[in-house]
Amino acid sequence: MSRPFDDLPSFVLALEKAGQLKRISVEVDPALEITEIVTRVVKAGGPALLFEKVKGSPYPLAINLFGSARRMEMALGRPPAEIGEELHRAAEDFFPPSLSALWRHKGLLARAAKMAPRRVSTGPVTEVTETPDLDTLPILTCWPKDGGRFFTLPLVITQNPAGKANVGMYRLHTFDKTTTGMHMQIERGGGAHYAEWESLNKPMPVAVVLGGDPITILSSILPLPENMDELAFASFLRGKRVPLVQLSNGVRAPADAEFILEGFVPPGERRMEGPFGDHFGHYSHAAPYPVFHIQKVHRRHNPDLSRHGCGYSPPRRQVHGERRERDVNSPTQSHAPRTGGFVDVSRSGVSQFGGGVG
Helix, strand or coil: CCCCCCCHHHHHHHHHHCCCEEEEEEEECCECHHHHHHHHHHHCCCCEEEEEEECCCCCCEEECCCCCHHHHHHHHCCCHHHHHHHHHHHHHHCCCCCHHHHHHCHHHHHHHCCCCCEEECCCHHHCEEECCCHHHCCCEECCCCCCCEEECCCEEEEECCCCCEEEEECCEEECCCCEEECCCCCCCHHHHHHHHHHHCCCCEEEEEEECCCHHHHHHCCCCCCCCCCHHHHHHHHHCCCCEEEECCCCCEEECCCCEEEEEEECCCCCEEECCEECCCCCEECCEEECEEEEEEEEECCCCCHHHCCCCCCCCCCCHHHHHHHHHHHHHHHHHCCCCCCCCCCCCCCCCCCCCCEC
């Protein structure tokens, strides 16, 4: 297993060094043009792309970062199937437990001892705190009939009234400088947390993370058992604890991110979200969803959304992607089945999730 990447910038640089990323130096339009370019690259089995000049934004944009078997292996430090096989063997050996089994899996147990994320007071993402303005970010309009601009690879961190956290990935329809839709499914993850807050008639605190180390990003889209902490699982896969900084709204978020959007989702408020051209090859209908109000933006001094894998929705299902998710996660699913939206990280690396993954 190779050393894990501390953040997305180091992963981007490694991809470029390995010939897995190409720079685009001409100005490109985030409305439809980037999606068209990347669609062609994905179909051709091409590299990750770094758009250095995105029209209307000071920030570059990286895309298709996880879009091949090679890039997935680089992100995880080894083939996804190897991780799944290790977990599966351990699950079989530990029932019933024995000293010999513990010895055989001493490396896995050593990583398990580092599962708890560590709290830090500051980090790169807290270098600047400013008033939110989503108009400055290179958020894409992906398809001609989309309802607007969408974040498609945000790590959405919520917690229930008791303080239990969840990390999911839900598309965010940008409404204006400070608000977005929150496309959560109510029965699990962030949606279940929101139902608890709404029953108390209180706003739910939320942190939306842009960027972060690749293992943490990938952990947020795996359909883990409902009670498993995604950040703890990321720490386990990394072999070192994910550093978390506590925000003023009480949510703890990765300190090595590029941006954190801090805010809340109030009870009882809904706005029409969508339509959006999703991964099944059709447009999901516009429907009322909760609204995310952004109060603060935390970022690095010189943030670079080449460090944020904002992306697009591929035009059709990719069975290839389903297999790679299953490779990593089949052992946990076998002990605690959980349904989830299709996740296509192997082909595009930046797919949209029709109902979200929580």
